[in-house]
Amino acid sequence: MGRWGTVPVAARILAVVRTPTALDRLHDVFPALADDVRLEIRFAVAKGSEFAADLTELLHRQHMRVVKWSKIRAADFDLAISPSSNGALHKLRIPIMTMPHGAGHHKKRATGEGFTDEISGLSRTQLVHKNRIVPKIIGLSHHNQIDALRAGCPEAVDRARVIGDPCFDRLRASIPMRDHYRSGLRSGDRKLVVICSTWGDRSAYGRQAELVTRLVEVLPPDHYQVALVLHPNIPAQHSRFMVDLWTRHARSRGLVVVPPDRGWRAVLVAADVVVSDHGSLALYAAALGIPFLLAEFGTDEIVPGTPAARLADRAAWLDPTADLRAQVDAARPVAGHEELASDAFSPIGRSAERLREAIYDAIGLPLPGWPVRAEPVEVFSPDA
Incomplete structure (x- = not known):
C-alpha cells in the first residue's frame, strides 16, 4: 500500500x-x-x-x-x-x-x-x-x-x-433494458437505424460517407431516427472537429453522432436496423439478431473461414442505387444468427x-466471495 x-x-x-x-x-x-x-x-x-x-x-x-x-x-x-x-x-x-x-x-x-x-x-x-x-x-x-x-x-x-x-455478454445482458436505451436516445416509436463503420479505405464510411446524409434525407424524422457510430480511429486520425463538419447537415436533420468514447453499446442494443461493414460492431449486431444490412465489406482484411467472413456470405447487402427506405424496412436478422453467435463467442x-x-x-489472489456476471451497459443520451 x-x-x-x-x-x-x-x-x-x-x-x-x-x-x-x-x-x-x-x-x-x-x-x-x-x-x-x-x-x-x-x-x-x-x-x-x-x-x-x-x-x-x-x-x-x-x-x-x-x-x-x-x-x-x-x-x-x-x-x-x-x-x-x-x-x-x-x-x-x-x-x-x-x-x-x-x-x-x-x-x-x-x-x-x-x-x-x-x-x-x-x-x-x-x-x-x-x-x-x-x-x-x-x-x-x-x-x-x-x-x-x-x-x-x-x-x-x-x-x-x-x-x-x-x-x-454485456450486450446480451442489456437486451431486457432496451426500452431504457431507446428512452435515453428519445427514439420513441420511431425506427432506429444505426450506421456503423470501421476505419480505413475499405470501410462503409471510407467508401460511402454520403450514405449517412442520404439515409437522413429519405427517412422521415417523424418515423425514423438515424444514428452514426464511427470507429474511434476515424476521429482520432481526422479529428472530431472534422467529423462534426462532415455531418453538419445530417445533424441538422436529426442525425445522432455517437461519441467515440461512449454510447455505442447502448445505441446498438436500441437499434431496429443496423447498416455496417466488416467491423466488430457488425458481427455483434448480427449475432444479437438485429435486422442487418451490409453496405461494404473489406474482404482482403478478413481471415477466410472465420465468423466474420461467413457474415459476408449470409447478410443482405444494401444497394446504394435502389430505394434505401424500402431496403431499411425490409431488413431482417441474418439467417442463422444464433449459430453465428455460437461460432464467434464461447x-x-x-x-x-x-x-x-x-x-x-x-x-495470485483468491477469488472474491461474491459472484460475477455480465453487467448491462450504461444508458446513453446525446445531450449528456
Missing part, C-alpha cells in the same frame, strides 16, 4: 492502451474486477500507433491514474492487461495478459504496406520477441481460436485461455467469470 495509501491494495494491475479502441475494450474488463479493494488499476500508453495522439488526455478525462511508459517499474505491478498484441510489450518485465482487440480474432495482421496472411493477435510476429513468448496469458474469445493460434504461433498454445467475449454468458478467474490466477 505504501506510506501514503489509504486502501489496503494487495495487487496492482497495469492497463496498457495503445489506441482509444483498446481503452474501450478494457471498459468491458473492469466490471469483472469491481468492488475488490485489494486491487488497484493504473494506466500506461504504449507508443507507436497513428491513433494515439490524444490518448493520454482521454485517460485523464476519465479520471484514470496514468504512469509514463518510461517510469513503469516491474516491482510495482503484478499483471499488465493489453487488448492488443502490438507495441513494445516485450519491454515490460511484468506478466502480461493479451485479449482480442475486437470481436474475436478475425482480421489479418496489418502493416504499413497492407495486410499479411497472419491472424492479428495470434501471429508469431506479435507474440514472440527474440525467441521469448511475451504474454503469460493469451485470452481467446472462442475455443476454435486455439487451432488458429497453433497455426500462427505453436509455441504459445499453452498460454491460451478461452475467456469468451465480455463485450458481447462460452456465451460466462466471460466475466472466466476473465476474473484468469486475472486472479495470474496475480
Whole structure:
C-alpha cells in the first residue's frame, strides 16, 4: 500500500492502451474486477500507433491514474492487461495478459504496406520477441481460436485461455433494458437505424460517407431516427472537429453522432436496423439478431473461414442505387444468427467469470466471495 495509501491494495494491475479502441475494450474488463479493494488499476500508453495522439488526455478525462511508459517499474505491478498484441510489450518485465482487440480474432495482421496472411493477435510476429513468448496469458474469445493460434504461433498454445467475449455478454445482458436505451436516445416509436463503420479505405464510411446524409434525407424524422457510430480511429486520425463538419447537415436533420468514447453499446442494443461493414460492431449486431444490412465489406482484411467472413456470405447487402427506405424496412436478422453467435463467442454468458478467474490466477489472489456476471451497459443520451 505504501506510506501514503489509504486502501489496503494487495495487487496492482497495469492497463496498457495503445489506441482509444483498446481503452474501450478494457471498459468491458473492469466490471469483472469491481468492488475488490485489494486491487488497484493504473494506466500506461504504449507508443507507436497513428491513433494515439490524444490518448493520454482521454485517460485523464476519465479520471484514470496514468504512469509514463518510461517510469513503469516491474516491482510495482503484478499483471499488465493489453487488448492488443502490438507495441513494445516485450519491454515490460511484468506478466502480461493479451485479449482480442475486437470481436474475436478475425482480421489479418496489418502493416504499413497492407495486410499479411497472419491472424492479428495470434501471429508469431506479435507474440514472440527474440525467441521469448511475451504474454503469460493469451485470452481467446472462442475455443476454435486455439487451432488458429497453433497455426500462427505453436509455441504459445499453452498460454491460451478461452475467456469468451465480455463485450458481447454485456450486450446480451442489456437486451431486457432496451426500452431504457431507446428512452435515453428519445427514439420513441420511431425506427432506429444505426450506421456503423470501421476505419480505413475499405470501410462503409471510407467508401460511402454520403450514405449517412442520404439515409437522413429519405427517412422521415417523424418515423425514423438515424444514428452514426464511427470507429474511434476515424476521429482520432481526422479529428472530431472534422467529423462534426462532415455531418453538419445530417445533424441538422436529426442525425445522432455517437461519441467515440461512449454510447455505442447502448445505441446498438436500441437499434431496429443496423447498416455496417466488416467491423466488430457488425458481427455483434448480427449475432444479437438485429435486422442487418451490409453496405461494404473489406474482404482482403478478413481471415477466410472465420465468423466474420461467413457474415459476408449470409447478410443482405444494401444497394446504394435502389430505394434505401424500402431496403431499411425490409431488413431482417441474418439467417442463422444464433449459430453465428455460437461460432464467434464461447462460452456465451460466462466471460466475466472466466476473465476474473484468469486475472486472479495470474496475480495470485483468491477469488472474491461474491459472484460475477455480465453487467448491462450504461444508458446513453446525446445531450449528456
